[in-house]
Every structure is written in C-alpha cells, then in structure tokens.
Amino acid sequence: MINVDQVAVLKGPQGTLFGRNATGGLIQVTSRTPTPDFTADLQTTYGNYNTVGTLGYVSGGVAKGLMASTAVMCExxxxxxxxxxxxxxxxxxxxxxxxxxxxxxxxxxDTDITLSGVMAATETVRPPSRCLR
Known part of the structure; x- marks a missing residue:
C-alpha cells in the first residue's frame, strides 16, 4: 500500500458506528487525497519463492479544480x-x-466531491496438465 495517508485503530465493539452486533473493532486505512501538483512514487520488491512486486502511485491535476490519483500493485x-x-x-x-x-x-x-474505486484480481498459475501414459 503505497498511498497510505493515515491508519486509525478503533477498539470494539463499534455497534453505534457499524450496526447492532458488531463485536470487533476497526482498522481504518485512509489513502492520500489527490493534489494539483504532479506526484509519483515507485517501489520494486523481490522476496521469497521468486516473488517480484511493483507498487506505483501517480497524482496530479487534470483540469482547474479537478485532480486525480491512482495506485497500482502488481505481484x-x-x-x-x-x-x-x-x-x-x-x-x-x-x-x-x-x-x-x-x-x-x-x-x-466549500464543496469537494470525491469519487473512488478499487479493483483487484488474482490468478493462480497452474502448469499445463499432462496425461500420464
């Protein structure tokens, strides 16, 4: 997670905030707000089991009063x-x-409107099946 702005930990139960019978607490992760100035971050990692990962973040102004940011993780x-x-x-x-x-x-x-979206996909890589003869 390359675009984390704040992490808050709330002890449970949180029934008032999250409905009746919510017994656990909450770990709230807030991402960075887009900025009008161009900002970019890039990280590359290498780990166990020949794992290669890349994290990227880009933020900037698109037009007057309109800003966008995106964060991507590939592993x-x-x-x-x-x-x-x-x-x-x-x-x-x-x-x-x-x-x-x-x-x-x-x-x-006095008015800020934020639209956000999240996407995730994982593919289990299996070798091609072979017939035993």
Whole structure:
C-alpha cells in the first residue's frame, strides 16, 4: 500500500458506528487525497519463492479544480510453496494486480466531491496438465 495517508485503530465493539452486533473493532486505512501538483512514487520488491512486486502511485491535476490519483500493485510469485509429487511441477504460484483510483472535484471553496474505486484480481498459475501414459 503505497498511498497510505493515515491508519486509525478503533477498539470494539463499534455497534453505534457499524450496526447492532458488531463485536470487533476497526482498522481504518485512509489513502492520500489527490493534489494539483504532479506526484509519483515507485517501489520494486523481490522476496521469497521468486516473488517480484511493483507498487506505483501517480497524482496530479487534470483540469482547474479537478485532480486525480491512482495506485497500482502488481505481484508475480514464480516458485510455488511446494511440488506436485506426480508431475514435479510447482504448486500454489500466483499473479496479482490491484489498483485504487480517486477523482477529486473542488466545485467551489466549500464543496469537494470525491469519487473512488478499487479493483483487484488474482490468478493462480497452474502448469499445463499432462496425461500420464
């Protein structure tokens, strides 16, 4: 998460805020607000099981009073957590991509309208099946 602005931890129960019988607390993660000035961040990681990850964030002004930001995460795990004993292939490898976008329109000094969206997808990579002969 490259675009985190604030993290708040609220102890439970939070029935007043989140409805009756809500027994747990809340971890609220707030993302950065788009800015009129161009801002960009990029991080690349390498980890266990030949995992390569990239995080990117871009924010800036689109037009007068209109700002946008987007954050993207891509991860590719090349080696699996184990081996299939029959085929010898790696198992539990995956590819993931996630993104979050925000559009901020400042209509006037007292009115801000924010539109945000989130997208995530994970694909489990399986080797091609082979027939045993």
């Amino acid at each position: 590719n795990q090349g080696d699996g957590f184990g081996k299939n004993l029959v085929t010898g292939q790696d198992v539990q490898t995956h590819r993931s991509i996630a993104g979050r976008g925000k559009l901020l329109w400042q209509a006037d000094a």
